[in-house]
Amino acid sequence: MExxxxxxxxxxxxxxxxxxxxxxxxxxxxxxxxxxxxPSVLNNFVxxxxxIMPRRITGNCAKHQRELATAIKRARAIAIMPFVSTENK
Numbered sequence: 001m002e003x004x005x006x007x008x009x010x011x012x013x014x015x016x017x018x019x020x021x022x023x024x025x026x027x028x029x030x031x032x033x034x035x036x037x038x039p040s041v042l043n044n045f046v047x048x049x050x051x052i053m054p055r056r057i058t059g060n061c062a063k064h065q066r067e068l069a070t071a072i073k074r075a076r077a078i079a080i081m082p083f084v085s086t087e088n089k
Contacts, residue, residue, distance in 0.1 A: 022059025026067075034067045036074035039081050046072060050084045 026032050032041065045053050045060075045068055052072055055065045075081040 024059060024061040024064055026064040027061055034064065034071050036071045036078070036080065039075055042068070042072050042075055042081060046081070048085060050082060 026034060034041070036042070045058055047053060052069055055062065058065070060068060072081065076083050
């Protein structure tokens with residue numbers, strides 16, 4: 001992009017950054033299991049507010065993301081995990 005203003009050209013070059021390939025943790029590591037009884041594993045895929053993180057952020061494959069969502073929902077239903085985290089104001 002050629003411009004007469006050098007400032008725009010500098011800002012354009014600063015926007016370039018490297019995208020790292022995301023991979024499914026459950027496909028690569030066979031020791032990791034998705035189970036509602038292990039909240040320590042499930043907490044990695046939940047935000048601070050208690051929402052399930054999407055696939056595009058976690059990098060999970062579709063199969064494991066579906067299993068993860070059902071495991072989190074089961075853990076919430078039997079009170080192993082909270083539905084919403086409490087905020088200290």
